[in-house]
Amino acid sequence: MQEILDAILADQLDAVGSLPVPEHYRGITVHADEAEMFSGMPTRDKDPRKSLHLDEVATPELGPGEALVAVMASAINYNTVWTSIFEPVSTFGFLRRYGRVSPLTKRHDLPYHVVGSDLAGVVVRTGPGVNAWKPxxxxxxHCLSVELExxxxxxxxMMDSEQxxxxxxxxxxxxxxLALVKSNQLMPKPAHLTWEEAASPGLVxxxxxxxxxxxxxxxxxxGDVVLIWGASGGLGSYATQxxxxxxxxxxxxxxxPAKAEICRQMGAELIIDRSADGYRFWKDEHTQDPTEWKRFGSRIRELTGGEDPDIVFEHPGRETFGASVYVARRGGTIVTCASTSGFEHSYDNRYLWMNLKRIIGSHFANYRESFEANRLVDKGMVHPTVSKVYPLAETGQAAMDVHTNSHQGKIGVLALAPREGLGVTDPGKRERHLRGINRFRGV
Incomplete structure (x- = not known):
């Protein structure tokens, strides 16, 4: 790995393809024999620092249509938190099912799982049939893996049966x-961003x-009024942009208030600090409070001059979903992509059917959508939201920050990159967008 890293740092990228690929590399893993380690514990008490390991693992065989990438930086997503606490299920079930698809996918069915759904780096090798990318x-x-058979x-x-x-x-x-990806997951790295900045937008x-x-x-x-939950977080910060x-x-x-200030810096004017206003959408573990939905809806109308949201950008799930369905306008849309506060949602269906509202399930993105989203980052129209960066060895703490919601935007992780700030190849473009790029830093 050191030879590959030296070539990348020296900007001798043409040499990368001729360097030997190591038989082993360091990766963050969870172990199948620890899948029950948190059994019986409340979700909030499960600690990713205990389950995420930095291990030496074998380099996988490179197959047709695949690429091996030297990872300079990655980032934490909520799916890594779920993986680390083995909720809602252990990911080893996913690996077993994938391993049954073909002899090639059998490589993925291992007693350890190398995790992570973002990267920025340099192509080291490509498999047969790859023409668009080279070492x-x-x-x-992007993190979409499909078979398309x-x-x-x-x-x-996204509708592929093997998505x-x-x-x-x-x-x-x-x-x-190192990471193994399908070549159709790859997109150009924005030249004005560092490795850790470029790695962070991908999934969210x-x-x-x-x-x-x-x-x-x-x-x-x-002109659409869009209610965005967690507007300064990993997903919400991009939705706001x-x-x-x-x-x-x-x-x-x-x-x-700190999160509210971040939203103002992005250019948002209408902000609700739910903690300051004391919203409690559940009376207890089993009972929601519709009077709080109504109070929340009234606050929205105060801000908008009497308008309800055309769109509700949902991802907290159980805690907020009843309120989301209630406050959406007649004919409005609630679009959901996650359930970070719980997967079992309940809402009053009268407010849905009698007001002709729609609930749309949305999961990641297809290649075209991912490319368009990355293009906007490359053009400086959407900026990374990195607030903090950890070394690979401290990934457990990075995941813990996300698990406890003690972070803003995205948390980056340095893999091969020896320090922050590397990887920029267009400093002039960076200078034009520096304020937006650094908006979340240190918050």
Whole structure:
């Protein structure tokens, strides 16, 4: 790995393809024999620092249509938290099922799982049939893994019957020194960003793009009022940028004055600090409080001059979903991509059917949507939201920060990169966008 890293740091990328690929590399793993380690514990008490390991693992065989990437940096997503606490299920079930698809996918069915669904790095090798990429290319990766052998995915690859999230439902993910990806996951690295900045948008940026902008999601238009839960977080920070860029009117829901200030710096004007206002949508573990939905809806109308949200950007899930369905306007859309506070949602269906509202399920993004989202980052129209960066050896703490929601935006992880700030090849472009790039730093 050191020879490869030296060539990358010296900008001798043409030499990368001729250097030997190591037989082993360091990666962040969970172990199958520890899948029950948190059994019986409340979710909040499960500690990723105990389950995420930095291990030496064998370099996988490179197959047709695949690429091996030297990972300079990666990032933490909530799926890594789920993997680390073995909720809602152990990911080893995913690996076993994937391993049954073909002799080639059998490589993924191992007693350890190398995790991570983001990366920025340099292509080291490509397998047979790869023509668009070559060793030495600077790349980022989206996390959609598809087989496309059935007709289902050929109008929208997210509909493929063998659709999976790389590094979550497959092995050899991005929180490592090397990663194995399908070549159709690769996209050009934005030249004005550092490795850690370029790695951070991938999953959440593409997810927010499909969920909010794409015709496969809410199909947001100019003037739409968009309620965004967790507007300063990993997903919400990109949704806020897309709303502002697209001429919509974001209502940013946050949980502290510091998070509210971040939203103002992004350009949002309508902000609800749910902690300061004391919203409690559940009376107890089993009973929601519709009076709080109504109070929340009244606050939204105060901010908008009497308008309800055209779109509700949902991802907290159980805690907020009843309120989301209630506050959406007549004929409005609730689009959901996650359930970080719980997977079992309940809401009053009268407010849905009698007011002709729609609930849309949205999951990651197809290649085209991911490419468009990355293009906006490359053009400086959407900026990374990195607030903090950890070394690979401290990935457990990085995941813990996300698990406890004690972070802002995205948390980056340095893999091969020896320090922050490396990888910029267009400093002039960077200078023009530096304020936006650094907006979340140190918060």
């Amino acid at each position: 030495g290319d600077r790349v980022v990766a 059935s007709p289902d995915g050929h109008s929208d690859t 999976r999230i790389w590094g979550f439902e497959t092995n050899f993910g991005g929180l490592a020194e 940026n593409s997810t927010a793009y499909r969920q909010l902008v794409s015709r496969n999601g809410a199909c947001m238009k100019q 897309f709303a502002l860029n697209g001429g919509a009117i974001p209502i940013c829901v946050v949980s502290s």
